[in-house]
Amino acid sequence: MRKAVAFLLIAFICIAGVAAGGSGEGGSGDTYKIGFIGPLTGDNANYGIRCSNAAKLAISEINAAGGIGGKQLELIAEDSEGTVDKALASYEKLAYMDEVCAIIGPVFTSPALAVAQRCQEDGIVMISPSATHKDVTAQPATNADGLNYVFRTVPSDALQSEVAGHYFYEVLGYRNLASLYAMNDYSQGLALGMKETFEALGGKVVAEETCMVGDKDFRTQLTQIKAANPEAIYIPNYTVEDAQILEQAAQLGVAVQFLSSDGFSDPEIYNLAPDFTDGVVYVGPAQAEASSILTDFQAAYGEAYNGDAPDSFATNSYDATYIIAGAIERAGSADTKAIRDEVAATKDFQGANGIMNFAANGDLVASQGVYEVDGITPVYVGSFQVVDGHIVQVD
Amino acid sequence: MSTLTLYMQYIVNGLTLGAIYSLIALGYTMVYGILKFINFAHGDILMVGAFIGLLVYTALTGDAAPGAWTLSAFFIAMLVSMIACAILGMLIERIAYKPLRNANRLAPLLSAIGVSFILSNGAAWIFGTQSRRFPYPFENDPIHIGSITITPHQIVVIVVSVAMMLLLTFFVNRTRMGKAMRATSLDQSTSQLMGINVNRVISLTFAIGSALAAVGGILAAFDFRVYPSMGTMTGLKAFVAAVIGGIGNIQGAMIGGVLLGILEAVGAPLLHIPNGMKDTVAFAVLIIVLLVKPDGILGKNEREKV
Numbered sequence: 001m002r003k004a005v006a007f008l009l010i011a012f013i014c015i016a017g018v019a020a021g022g023s024g025e026g027g028s029g030d031t032y033k034i035g036f037i038g039p040l041t042g043d044n045a046n047y048g049i050r051c052s053n054a055a056k057l058a059i060s061e062i063n064a065a066g067g068i069g070g071k072q073l074e075l076i077a078e079d080s081e082g083t084v085d086k087a088l089a090s091y092e093k094l095a096y097m098d099e100v101c102a103i104i105g106p107v108f109t110s111p112a113l114a115v116a117q118r119c120q121e122d123g124i125v126m127i128s129p130s131a132t133h134k135d136v137t138a139q140p141a142t143n144a145d146g147l148n149y150v151f152r153t154v155p156s157d158a159l160q161s162e163v164a165g166h167y168f169y170e171v172l173g174y175r176n177l178a179s180l181y182a183m184n185d186y187s188q189g190l191a192l193g194m195k196e197t198f199e200a201l202g203g204k205v206v207a208e209e210t211c212m213v214g215d216k217d218f219r220t221q222l223t224q225i226k227a228a229n230p231e232a233i234y235i236p237n238y239t240v241e242d243a244q245i246l247e248q249a250a251q252l253g254v255a256v257q258f259l260s261s262d263g264f265s266d267p268e269i270y271n272l273a274p275d276f277t278d279g280v281v282y283v284g285p286a287q288a289e290a291s292s293i294l295t296d297f298q299a300a301y302g303e304a305y306n307g308d309a310p311d312s313f314a315t316n317s318y319d320a321t322y323i324i325a326g327a328i329e330r331a332g333s334a335d336t337k338a339i340r341d342e343v344a345a346t347k348d349f350q351g352a353n354g355i356m357n358f359a360a361n362g363d364l365v366a367s368q369g370v371y372e373v374d375g376i377t378p379v380y381v382g383s384f385q386v387v388d389g390h391i392v393q394v395d
Numbered sequence: 396m397s398t399l400t401l402y403m404q405y406i407v408n409g410l411t412l413g414a415i416y417s418l419i420a421l422g423y424t425m426v427y428g429i430l431k432f433i434n435f436a437h438g439d440i441l442m443v444g445a446f447i448g449l450l451v452y453t454a455l456t457g458d459a460a461p462g463a464w465t466l467s468a469f470f471i472a473m474l475v476s477m478i479a480c481a482i483l484g485m486l487i488e489r490i491a492y493k494p495l496r497n498a499n500r501l502a503p504l505l506s507a508i509g510v511s512f513i514l515s516n517g518a519a520w521i522f523g524t525q526s527r528r529f530p531y532p533f534e535n536d537p538i539h540i541g542s543i544t545i546t547p548h549q550i551v552v553i554v555v556s557v558a559m560m561l562l563l564t565f566f567v568n569r570t571r572m573g574k575a576m577r578a579t580s581l582d583q584s585t586s587q588l589m590g591i592n593v594n595r596v597i598s599l600t601f602a603i604g605s606a607l608a609a610v611g612g613i614l615a616a617f618d619f620r621v622y623p624s625m626g627t628m629t630g631l632k633a634f635v636a637a638v639i640g641g642i643g644n645i646q647g648a649m650i651g652g653v654l655l656g657i658l659e660a661v662g663a664p665l666l667h668i669p670n671g672m673k674d675t676v677a678f679a680v681l682i683i684v685l686l687v688k689p690d691g692i693l694g695k696n697e698r699e700k701v
Contacts (some may be wrong), residue, residue, distance in 0.1 A: 041524050209670050210672075211671050218434030219405075220660050220663065243526075251546045268525065274619065
């Protein structure tokens with residue numbers, strides 16, 4: 001019943017959006033409009049709110065410095081609630097009603113896959129700060145010019161799960177792992193990718209358990225994993241699920257090493273399960289070399305948002321905003337194709353995450369970081385890349 | 396670990412979950428028994444109960460280490476939350492349902508959905524959307540019995556739920572007001588002719604159901620955490636539990652809840668399918684039960700219902 005009501009509302013908004021659309025361009029007024037799509041309400045709103053806050057911060061900095069060619073930037077943030085249907089409704093509003101120059105987001109993988117297809121079709125630049133599934137940048141360029149419009153400022157899962165599999169096997173020396181992952185694109189993509197790499201090296205995933213995003217009880221899965229007696233458990237999920245998995249595992253006496261993914265880099269985990277995070281090892285974004293851009297961003301973010309700390313996705317979102325702003329400036333107009341060309345031409349961009357470049361398919365060129373949690377503080381182990389089938393520490 | 400102990404572990408976990416579903420299912424079933432109306436805002440009342448419980452508890456204890464004081468503070472918080480939710484339940488009934496009592500049957504249903512949105516969005520507005528931990532008011536080190544593990548919080552959940560259900564059973568069967576409730580559920584207009592104040596009975600039903608939801612919300616908070624949409628899925632499952640037990644029947648709601656909890660824990664491993672499908676298994680079994688017994692397990696067999 002609730003769904004039906006929500007659906008009617010969305011349908012109504014879509015109709016309103018189409019009716020109000022028509023002519024005009026994203027920069028035709030006094031501003032360049034940039035869209036944002038992410039979960040601003042719901043269980044995982046923490047990711048979306050931090051990303052949109054970071055984008056807002058970047059835009060207010062650019063505007064305070066005089067904007068671009070005398071025009072101000074404007075961020076229009078839409079709430080996807082982390083779902084595909086809401087994200088598509090948001091996309092339609094941004095693309096057809098607001099006629100934005102470019103879109104930051106969507107934050108989650110499933111909505112990003114759906115919106116990426118539309119961006120490729122309509123020819124609007126999309127930069128996701130956080131959608132890591134390998135297929136996000138593999139959507140066919142269905143626009144008239146056959147150009148790629150989808151980019152991201154977060155490394156692809158393909159890279160993350162490959163480094164994870166090698167690190168667990170070669171560096172940590174595990175041979176038997178279990179995994180417990182949510183049946184969504186993000187977690188499943190990582191778990192299956194890690195398994196592929198890990199088993200190709202000669203290891204074995206002895207128990208593969210699944211759950212749904214939003215599940216609260218993982219005791220059945222953990223009991224099964226306990227019975228399979230693995231050396232470590234890989235939990236590439238979002239913080240809410242990971243927090244409960246760690247806590248319930250401790251309650252069930254599952255005393256083995258836990259391994260996780262970049263979802264674990266959200267500090268929210270330390271509010272939700274502070275007593276259970278000690279010793280967790282996770283593969284996440286490679287830490288940027290300490291740069292003044294990063295520390296300035298973190299300080300400005302804390303000041304703007306009541307001392308809150310930005311997570312790695314928020315940092316990516318901040319960089320994405322500056323990349324788009326730079327592209328608009330060089331393009332000198334709100335023409336979406338000109339902006340795309342400039343985003344694609346981004347070379348050695350100096351961001352909060354260090355020096356950034358895009359591959360031809362829109363993926364970020366990057367290495368991966370490994371972290372080990374000490375109490376409630378992640379300690380950086382180092383940056384790693386897989387070279388010629390073996391893991392290599394980069395710094 | 397042998398298969399037997401494995402399944403016993405699943406059942407312990409399922410019982411904890413089931414006890415919570417039962418408590419919440421009681422609210423649906425009592426209101427349905429009297430008004431033939433599904434109170435869709437019930438799930439959100441459990442969320443409000445969890446928030447009030449958490450606020451009162453943290454205000455009382457601060458950062459105190461678990462001990463006798465935190466345990467008493469926990470029960471004080473539960474009591475305050477029960478009273479607050481009872482009042483909230485009565486208010487909602489008075490404002491949103493009573494004026495529609497003689498309207499089309501769909502009208503109060505839509506009104507309930509409206510109330511549900513107001514409560515969950517209101518909570519999101521006031522408290523923000525992030526999940527919050529409910530700290531354990533006692534040392535929660537797991538207890539090992541053979542190779543089965545149970546935590547003190549699971550024991551508290553089960554004991555408090557059973558105590559609440561016993562209290563309710565006593566109230567409905569052994570007190571004058573309980574008798575009035577049973578009479579009203581059988582025949583409202585005749586009860587009124589017999590001198591029963593039906594409005595008061597209805598108010599009381601909402602108060603009791605909401606107070607039980609508050610307890611359910613606080614007990615669920617340990618495992619589920621506290622956030623504005625926590626009542627949606629939990630409420631839906633409790634509603635299903637009420638239907639499966641035979642909606643309108645108090646014992647049915649208790650049985651339905653426990654059954655659903657155990658099905659969720661045991662269903663997927665028993666059928667060797669991925670655990671991500673556990674809700675699918677639980678709901679599929681429930682459909683089968685309904686096909687065999689459309690009125691639910693205890694539906695219609697009982698003369699007395701509330």
